[in-house]
Amino acid sequence: MQVFKFGGASVKDATSVKNVTSIIQNYQDEPLLVVVSAMGKTTDRLQEITNAYVKGEGDAFCLLEKLKQEHNILLHELFEVEVHPIYDEVANAFVEIEWILEEEPQDAYDYLYDQIVSMGELISTKIIAAYGKHIGLNTVWLDARDYIFTDNAYREANVDWEKTEEKIRREIPSILDEQVVITQGFIGSTSENFTTTLGREGSDYSAAIFASCLNAENITIWKDVPGVLNADPKWFEKTELIPELSYTDAIELTYYGATVIHPKTIKPLQNKKITLNVKSFVNPSEPGTEIKTTNQKLPVPSFIFKVNQVFINIQPRDFSFIVEDNLSYIFNQFHQHRVKINMMHNSAISFSVAVDDTGENVLDLLENLEKRYKVTVATGLELITIRYYNQETIDRVLVDKQIIRELKDSYTCQMLVKKRED
């Protein structure tokens, strides 16, 4: 059996949905489970609605109304009939959000976020499953929350693999013998049946969970790029497609920030030796990239750029050394504020990191660290990572840049840089 994953960009409008169903049609003779994200930028929009509701940043009902109307227009474009049960199904899903918004926000932000934002995937999959049926495919909608079980770490829930695997194995294979399963990425549920999410861009990970539990032959992530490239086309005019990639290189690249695949996706697949294909939904017959067990090194150096970085240098006020007790306190602070470290370095009396400038949580973290340490901060920096670097590639990215910190091992070079001022 195979698992497919379609992201938001692949289902952003009626034409895209039609394209996705035509790809499914070509593969539907084999058992197939399809994981789908929310349509277009719906997750961002639902996040705005949550912020309006909980933090008073805007009019939540007004924002929701707009999103509802857009989904409604899409439904009419797709189904081209006035009466179809999908209109009510989608309207009911929006009513569920309205019910939440009508109450005063009592619960924690992260919990409310998951209850609201998860609706994006529930709605998109209902539409795709219904449209599949409408054009004669044998699609069935499954609620991923009945299969993916997590703890209650809302917004970044951890999967209970044992329970999840048992339920998926017991129920899904017989359904796959008959029908193409359409289900949601990104979402799961707690043992008390509350909805959780697995972290932003988490639908890739959902697809890997299903693939691993079902011992799939392979999984395909359909993207708007031809496969895994050696750099994001946003930064480089000329990029190269990597036809074959080892799990290890893929893990390293995503860990350092390559956004083509969610970092948590690869490990479960590597453990079961399930091949991961990254292909273009625009040119579905092109081979794309195959990620599998191979000793093949990357054929070309790969570049990862992360802008908007903050450099934080932390020093004990009493000039004690940066050793285990200080480090464990510092790491705990990062963990509690959900600030992910992109690069770190320590010396005898200082510990420094680069992190994404995500605003409020970084400011709160700094405030806390300052209570105990001398903290210096620099913003507006860029983190460049080169996998399989050489001097030529380093020179290429350093034009007009000044290095603030550099870390190298045999394969990877990371440089935190700022624009040269002279």
Ligand code: ASP
């Ligand atoms: N819709 C979610 C997000 O935008 C999950 C995903 O698309 O992977 O983060």
